[in-house]
Amino acid sequence: MFDELSLHERLMKAIDALGFTKPTEVQATALPPALEGKDLMVSAETGSGKTLAFLLPILQRCVEVSAPRSGTRGLILTPTRELAEQVTTMCEKLAAFTRVTALSVCGGENYDNQAAKIRKNPEIIVGTPGRIKEHLERRTLDFDDLEFLVLDEADRMLDMGFREEVLFVTDACRPERxxxxxSATLTHRGVGDILDRVLRDPETIQLSTAQTELTHIRQQVILxxxxxxxERQLEWLLKNEQYDKAIVFTNYRALSESLNSKLQTKGLRVGVLHGELSQPERTRVLNLLREGRINILITTDVAARGLDIEGIDLVVNFDLARSGDEHVHRVGRTGRSGREGLAISLIAPNEWNLKASIERYLRVKFESRTLKGIEGSYRGPKKLKSNGKAAGTRKKKDSKKAGDKPKEKKRARDKKQIGKRRAEPAAPTPISNDGFAPLKKK
Incomplete structure (x- = not known):
């Protein structure tokens, strides 16, 4: 129970108001060492309650120890604006009965407006690495008084190419923090090159791996x-599968827009989300999905991490994810908190090998499925014989008989010269002692 953690009564009041009765596994495991001030490296499944596990220790410290003249006390870095907004919202709900304030600082918003809000000195800032770095460089933000640093979905930030920005920000933070x-798929392999610069003697808590993350989600492939x-298969699935809300993942923004337009003409309640949209547009689309005014979201991997939207029963990979970890995060949008979910991947011939590599990485075999009337002719690669050669290939017959001498090959130009007298080679030109050929007499 939360009351066993000796949390401040104002935080307990907020926890009760939110309807949380007992800690999840990751909260029960991570909160005690976090409240003791230890550095942590935590891996737990999607939807397990990781956000509370790092917010409560920060809020507990801010409530217990007042520091009105200090600057930012807690910094939380996230890979996407959507996740930053979600973390900020949860922080505000937990701090509802305190005077602790939080601010989301992300790209896509007016810089001067953000700087004005930062001057109001919020205790906790949640943001994306690029925009935080920009504020540090322009000296509208500093972390000289920072007490807490959290990297949420740390491996994803590195995968997205934010390594330089992350290290710039962490190096600017107060060392005594x-x-x-x-993360859901946090590994030393994924973040090993930054651990020594961010953590000090961390305690590792690994409650899930990529291989155990999706055990309660049914996974299917359609060729x-x-x-x-x-496109025809996707339309059939969205019209015939049973679901409250669905997410369709693509690898390209232009494809997301195209599918959104086509599915809307089919009478489906669809919205699109990708990185080229402004923050107000992205927030509007997510609110439409949460409110049920649309029930299908077409998106890129911008929605693969951290988004917690109730009622997502179906995930469709129109394009297969580029890695096993990214597949885990996409599929993890359904089946939240141990509930059952369905994930379907549409596989083209050029994606077969990628599918096989993801299956090997996750140590699972996806269920094969066909849609009657819209099956493709592709059935996967040709099966291999035991000798490793493709079925149906034959060894060429050896036309040579024992004792036969190899025939001498003759070139066509050689045949033309048969019977003709070869010209004698010209005598070499005499060379003088000085190395030059003598001039010919006229």
Whole structure:
């Protein structure tokens, strides 16, 4: 129970108001060492309650020890604006009965407006690495008084190419701080090159791996010949599967827009989300999904991490994820908190090997499925014989008989010279002692 953690009564009041009765596994495991001030490296499944596990220690410290003249006390870095907004909202709910304030600082918003809000000195800032770095460089933000640093979905930030920005920000933080790294697929391999610069003697808590993350989610694959057939299969699935809300993932922004337009003409309640949209547009689309005014979201991997939207029963990979970890995060949008979910991947011929590598990485075998009437002719690669050669290939017969001498090959130009007398080679030109050929007499 939360009351066993000796949390401040104002935080307990907020926890009760939110309807949280007992800590989840990751909260029960991570909160005690976090409240003691230890650095942590935590891996736990999607939807397990990691956000509370790092917010409560920060809020507990801010409530217990007042520091009105200090600057930012807690910094939480996230890979996407959506996740930053979500963390900020949860922080505000937990701090509802305190005077602790939080601010989201992300790209896509007016810089001067953000700087004005930062001057009001919020205790906790949640933001994306690029915009935080920009504020540090322009001296509208400093972390000289920082007490807590959290990297949420740390491996994703590095995958997205934010390594330089993350290290710039962490190096600008006060050295005497508590640091915590959280993710659903956090590994030393994924973040090993920054651990020594961020954490000090961390305690590792690994409650899940990529291989155990999706045990309660049913995964299927449907083969397709090309993108045109995929579109027909996607339309059928969205019209016939049973779901409250669905997310469709693509690898390209232009494709997301195209599918959004086509599905809307089919009478489906669809919205689109990708990195080129402004922050107000992205927030509006997510609110439409949460409110049920649309029930299908077409998106890129910008929605693969951290988004917690109730009622997502179906995930469709129109394009297969580029890695096993990213597949885990996409599929993890359904089946939240141990509930059952369904994930379907549409596989074109050029994606077969990628599918096989993801299956090997996750140590699972996806269920094969066909849609009657819209099956493709592609059935996977040709099966291999035991000798490793493709089935149906034959060894060429050896036409040579024992004792036969190899025939001498003759070139066509040699045949033309048969019977003709070869010209004698010209005598070499005599060379003088000085190394030059003598001039010919006229």
């Amino acid at each position: 508590q640091s915590m790294l959280f 397709a010949d090309d993108a045109k057939l995929k």
